[in-house]
Amino acid sequence: MAKTAKTTAFVEDIMKRAGAPLRPQDVGVDEKIVHNSMLIAKEVRQRYTILNMLSDLGLTEKYTAIIEHLLNDSSII
Amino acid sequence: MSQIINNEYYCEATAKISADAIQKCIDNIDGVKTRSDAAIGNIMDGLIRTGIAMSYVNNSRPASGSEHHLSHYWEMMFLFQGKEALLHGTKVGLTSILAAKIYETFVHEKVDFDAAIETAKI
Numbered sequence: 001m002a003k004t005a006k007t008t009a010f011v012e013d014i015m016k017r018a019g020a021p022l023r024p025q026d027v028g029v030d031e032k033i034v035h036n037s038m039l040i041a042k043e044v045r046q047r048y049t050i051l052n053m054l055s056d057l058g059l060t061e062k063y064t065a066i067i068e069h070l071l072n073d074s075s076i077i
Numbered sequence: 078m079s080q081i082i083n084n085e086y087y088c089e090a091t092a093k094i095s096a097d098a099i100q101k102c103i104d105n106i107d108g109v110k111t112r113s114d115a116a117i118g119n120i121m122d123g124l125i126r127t128g129i130a131m132s133y134v135n136n137s138r139p140a141s142g143s144e145h146h147l148s149h150y151w152e153m154m155f156l157f158q159g160k161e162a163l164l165h166g167t168k169v170g171l172t173s174i175l176a177a178k179i180y181e182t183f184v185h186e187k188v189d190f191d192a193a194i195e196t197a198k199i
Contacts, residue, residue, distance in 0.1 A: 005180040018109040049143035
């Protein structure tokens with residue numbers, strides 16, 4: 001994962017250069033939807049993803065807070 | 078990840094099809110803003126190739142992971158709320174940023190396995 005996963009900065013840079021929005025709130029996806037998606041998205045499909053891993057390790061809430069912090073910190077972009 | 082944890086089937090060759098398709102799009106990403114023929118061609122090419130990759134492994138993992146699951150949830154909420162739909166790519170682009178943040182952070186996570194096991198027993 002450490003070797004192959006792209007960093008947040010890399011993905012944001014790609015999106016920026018493509019002219020795409022960088023934050024959900026920019027297109028009307030509010031905090032509540034994002035918050036809930038972090039909790040519920042793992043149930044949307046049966047496939048095992050990092051969201052399941054977080055849940056299995058009891059880390060869902062911690063990472064939901066991390067994502068919310070990312071969305072609220074305008075200095076990061 | 079699932080291969081390690083769940084012994085799920087993982088096809089190296091198919092993964093490479095996806096990786097190469099993405100790289101091609103990334104290499105000409107600046108053309109997307111201007112809708113250049115090359116950039117649009119790369120995106121179309123990538124969509125078709127990952128589609129073929131999905132048919133090889135009979136599931137959508139080559140094109141869809143946690144970022145898509147988050148996007149699906151957003152989409153469902155918009156439907157329930159009667160809000161006008163956003164483009165699929167717009168949503169997945171945003172959730173890809175979130176997924177990157179999760180991976181980037183998780184790589185340094187010091188997991189308390191004992192606590193996790195205890196919680197899982199409940």
